[in-house]
Amino acid sequence: MGNGEELIGLAILAYFVLFYRYVRKYPKGPLPLPLIGNLYHLKAETLHEQLHEIGKQYDGCFTVFLPRPVVIFTTFETIKESMVTNGDNFAGKAQVPPESLLHKVRMNGSASLAPCLGATSVGSLLIDYLEAALLSVKNICVQRMFSHGYLIWFAVVDVQHPQTGISVSDGDVWKEQRKVAIRILGQLGLGKNLMEEKINRSMDEMFRQLKDNNDGVTPFDVSLTLQLCIGNIMNETLFGYHFEYTNTERFEYFNGCVSKHLKSIKVLQDNFYVLLVQAWPWTKNLPFIGEWGFKELHQNAATYHDFIEEEVKAVADKYHKDHEPTNFVEAYLVEMEKNPALDLINLHAIAVDFWLAGMETTSTALRWSLLQLMKHPAEQERIRAELISVVGNSSRIDMSHRTNLPYFVASINELLRVANMVSFVFVHRCTEDTVIDGKLIPADTFVYPQLYSVLKDDPIFENPTEYRPSRFLEDDGRTANKKAAERMIAFGMGRRQCAGEALARMELFLVLGTLLLNYRFIPTEPIDLNPVFGTVLVPRPFKCRVEPL
Numbered sequence: 448m449g450n451g452e453e454l455i456g457l458a459i460l461a462y463f464v465l466f467y468r469y470v471r472k473y474p475k476g477p478l479p480l481p482l483i484g485n486l487y488h489l490k491a492e493t494l495h496e497q498l499h500e501i502g503k504q505y506d507g508c509f510t511v512f513l514p515r516p517v518v519i520f521t522t523f524e525t526i527k528e529s530m531v532t533n534g535d536n537f538a539g540k541a542q543v544p545p546e547s548l549l550h551k552v553r554m555n556g557s558a559s560l561a562p563c564l565g566a567t568s569v570g571s572l573l574i575d576y577l578e579a580a581l582l583s584v585k586n587i588c589v590q591r592m593f594s595h596g597y598l599i600w601f602a603v604v605d606v607q608h609p610q611t612g613i614s615v616s617d618g619d620v621w622k623e624q625r626k627v628a629i630r631i632l633g634q635l636g637l638g639k640n641l642m643e644e645k646i647n648r649s650m651d652e653m654f655r656q657l658k659d660n661n662d663g664v665t666p667f668d669v670s671l672t673l674q675l676c677i678g679n680i681m682n683e684t685l686f687g688y689h690f691e692y693t694n695t696e697r698f699e700y701f702n703g704c705v706s707k708h709l710k711s712i713k714v715l716q717d718n719f720y721v722l723l724v725q726a727w728p729w730t731k732n733l734p735f736i737g738e739w740g741f742k743e744l745h746q747n748a749a750t751y752h753d754f755i756e757e758e759v760k761a762v763a764d765k766y767h768k769d770h771e772p773t774n775f776v777e778a779y780l781v782e783m784e785k786n787p788a789l790d791l792i793n794l795h796a797i798a799v800d801f802w803l804a805g806m807e808t809t810s811t812a813l814r815w816s817l818l819q820l821m822k823h824p825a826e827q828e829r830i831r832a833e834l835i836s837v838v839g840n841s842s843r844i845d846m847s848h849r850t851n852l853p854y855f856v857a858s859i860n861e862l863l864r865v866a867n868m869v870s871f872v873f874v875h876r877c878t879e880d881t882v883i884d885g886k887l888i889p890a891d892t893f894v895y896p897q898l899y900s901v902l903k904d905d906p907i908f909e910n911p912t913e914y915r916p917s918r919f920l921e922d923d924g925r926t927a928n929k930k931a932a933e934r935m936i937a938f939g940m941g942r943r944q945c946a947g948e949a950l951a952r953m954e955l956f957l958v959l960g961t962l963l964l965n966y967r968f969i970p971t972e973p974i975d976l977n978p979v980f981g982t983v984l985v986p987r988p989f990k991c992r993v994e995p996l
């Protein structure tokens with residue numbers, strides 16, 4: 448063997464030794480391989496199930512390399528110890544793609560324009576390579592400005608991804624924006640019952656659509672109806688208007704952007720390249736990996752940022768300061784006058800956050816609920832009977848009925864528990880060395896509280912695969928079972944618990960309750976409760992009879 452081969456052999460050996468020394472820094476988990484980590488045995492469609500099974504061998508705290516190390520918590524105890532007891536240390540966010548793409552890019556400093564000669568594709572390729580070289584110098588980016596004949600003009604600009612909004616920011620920006628956003632949601636909803644009115648207006652639109660398009664006999668697909676209803680609540684809340692079901696072009700365009708984003712960050716399955724860019728951000732500059740793992744997402748993010756900016760501008764242009772704010776944008780604009788930490792860029796980011804975090808989750812929860820209640824028709828009737836006993840002949844319920852509807856409220860908890868729809872998303876970052884369950888989590892490690900495992904298998908949920916709303920009630924059938932409710936963590940736990948939980952619960956209560964008062968849902972095909980894996984675990988498409996009562 449020549450010297451060169453010996454050197455290569457030694458380098459490989461040294462890499463192996465160093466890699467496994469690095470692996471030992473993290474809580475123990477299944478054996479990772481150099482470069483690919485644990486990707487060799489994890490499968491996309493069942494990732495949540497596999498993590499759950501692995502968690503049983505490591506007392507609910509272990510590491511998988513994707514290929515970047517991610518510490519997973521799968522028990523109520525480890526999730527509580529990290530997210531609540533040590534909440535400040537676990538409130539960090541990744542700050543690398545794909546999450547960081549949610550922050551709108553800011554262009555800074557002067558831009559210099561230069562022509563690049565060549566047919567479009569050759570010119571584009573040259574610019575790609577120039578961009579790769581400049582990005583490695585940090586924060587410099589090449590923007591294609593326009594092309595003219597064989598000339599492409601490009602600008603070299605300084606770009607920054609400053610932290611904005613709630614869901615992907617951390618530190619002071621996150622604390623302030625989250626606090627203000629929750630306060631505004633409270634003002635809109637609780638003080639003046641404005642939220643209930645907004646939800647009712649969206650439901651009016653939904654009922655118009657059902658009346659015109661559903662004959663009560665032909666199998667009907669409720670998914671777009673529910674999406675439009677929940678999307679309209681979000682739009683009313685943010686911008687003060689809703690889309691009519693006969694004119695949904697703009698809604699569908701934006702919804703398409705959101706779905707595309709959620710689909711493209713679906714790790715392992717559709718987009719393995721995203722993981723590579725997350726593990727080694729410089730790979731976003733490489734051909735192919737950069738294209739699919741970064742640029743496509745980047746371009747899509749730009750489209751919904753533009754959409755949101757137009758919407759905010761339309762509200763801001765019409766709003767008169769002397770009027771009481773009636774929607775989120777107006778209320779934020781008023782706060783902006785008093786609070787220097789608030790600005791338009793953060794307002795745009797929060798609007799994007801609410802759409803991304805609030806729309807697919809809530810409308811999917813409703814679809815799962817209808818499927819479960821068709822699978823258990825006696826449960827559907829029991830809820831309906833309780834609703835009728837409280838509201839009589841009325842076709843609507845309101846929030847004041849809540850205390851008299853204990854079985855329905857318990858059912859919503861159980862429906863969310865069995866829907867168990869949040870998959871591998873909401874990764875946190877541990878910001879300081881912290882010991883959880885006796886294991887050291889080094890600072891800057893990504894961590895993932897797998898809520899799925901607790902909802903599916905916590906010992907408090909006896910026979911967890913059974914749909915049984917009564918587990919959320921004490922023996923008297925009225926009082927809430929606090930121990931079970933504490934572990935119904937579909938909205939997360941601790942500092943970063945869902946910022947829209949109150950709104951989501953209100954939507955589920957009013958929309959599901961009103962639907963059940965007015966319609967009976969009857970299956971017309973075998974009910975399949977196996978989810979399709981994605982950012983949110985969604986039910987397979989289904990149709991059913993929606994019989995008016």
Ligand code: HEM
Pocket residue numbers: 613614615625800801802804805806808809812869873896898937938939940942943944945946947948950951
């Ligand atoms: C059934 C419906 C919903 C479910 C199951 C749900 C669940 C969650 C979960 C599990 C988290 C992450 C917690 C974590 O990082 O540990 C979260 C965060 C978040 N949710 Fe929701 N959510 C729902 C509806 C909504 C709605 C309607 C909104 C908008 C008003 C919303 C806005 C947010 C925001 C802004 C965050 C980020 C919070 C932060 O990082 O501080 N969600 N949600």
